[in-house]
């Protein structure tokens with residue numbers, strides 16, 4: 116009797132800001148296993164906070180690339196110990212925090228090709244990076260390079276028309292320009308530049324992986340219509356930069372078989388395929404199976420709001436990225452830097468470091484918070500570019516403090532009023548039938564989602580797990596094997612569990628927050644003038 120063929124598995128990894136995660140699904144899209152490595156607590160030798168180092172200038176933010184390498188060693192050892200038979204993995208894909216950059220030292224490709232399965236990656240890649248502290252998305256130190264790029268491209272709006280965004284400090288092209296100008300020897304010693312996503316794919320491939328169209332869109336370097344590097348941007352950033360970046364590829368690309376290192380060390384099958392990795396937000400769009408008309412709110416280290424769009428409408432605020440699951444479509448995104456780290460600070464200061472107490476404060480305070488409004492920009496915010504904590508009472512008078520429970524609600528209402536205000540400014544309207552799909556760590560807190568539903572005056576749905584980035588990557592691994600035959604992503608994942616209704620708006624929500632939104636917009640202008648003057 117023929118031996119039973121083992122059920123195929125598909126893995127999705129996420130190299131995010133605070134942790135490395137993995138999720139396994141079977142061919143019926145059932146989630147079989149999840150695991151993670153928390154950078155701060157499990158790799159304390161790197162002394163990160165929230166997975167990053169905020170430098171003394173308060174603007175430069177980096178993460179040690181070797182921390183990501185060591186995290187992969189730890190995570191795969193964990194996977195091996197759980198008894199998951201990795202020889203059944205048919206394909207894997209993944210994501211990385213967007214915009215972050217990895218600089219491979221000259222000669223690193225040879226090391227990648229000849230990894231010794233008797234040693235871990237950390238030991239073997241010690242000398243493979245010309246830059247040890249990788250710039251990440253929280254960095255806001257490349258303003259000069261942003262101005263230079265915008266001038267070269269013909270202005271901010273022209274640059275947005277070409278690349279989908281005006282120049283942003285965290286975008287990789289500006290980070291590359293800054294590194295080349297400030298650390299020329301290290302730049303000279305670089306033979307390849309990856310994003311965090313393609314760096315991770317390179318480890319699994321045993322060779323340099325292409326950057327996918329979707330994550331390339333977060334660099335201020337890709338022409339989002341031709342999906343090729345924009346010459347005008349490359350020339351303004353660094354000479355022959357296309358040689359260091361490689362050619363971008365469709366997000367559905369099968370990059371090749373897994374490196375023999377993982378076959379011999381962890382028992383992967385040599386036929387396991389590596390599907391192009393992408394950015395964490397594009398992967399999340401895939402994991403939530405976002406469709407036109409939905410609006411996604413991801414509550415993670417950064418909060419993001421994103422939508423599926425067919426035609427790019429670049430603007431001076433927000434971003435347009437190539438869509439990760441449908442090659443001719445796009446996704447629009449707004450990023451808010453002060454997300455979970457700010458929620459955790461307020462939880463610690465106003466709720467005794469307890470999410471239960473935090474939730475109780477939301478239940479004990481009323482919609483609209485008796486007119487109290489707060490802006491909590493612990494670090495320089497991206498949307499809008501403002502900083503500091505600013506509290507206002509019902510008469511728009513600045514106040515220096517609020518009671519703990521009122522402060523909790525002021526934070527959560529303020530964050531969601533901002534998400535809604537900037538999404539509507541970009542022309543996205545919350546209409547009857549709009550579904551708000553929530554994901555990210557905070558989406559497991561029902562009381563936070565109730566405030567989200569009230570502020571947006573729309574029902575909030577969530578998938579069973581807050582980890583849509585890994586789920587999206589596992590889905591993309593499965594789809595990648597079929598994409599060449601023309602099967603659509605949605606066909607492949609049509610039987611996935613549907614998002615569940617978690618919160619519906621309170622009957623008075625529209626009346627309260629339509630009015631409050633106008634006040635919020637006025638006060639935001641005041642805050643911008645105060646912090647930009």
Ligand SMILES: O=C(CO)[C@@H](O)[C@H](O)CF
Pocket residue numbers: 131132211212213214252285333394395396417418419448450
């Ligand atoms: O900068 C961002 C998006 O543009 C953030 O959401 C990062 O992707 C978080 F990792």
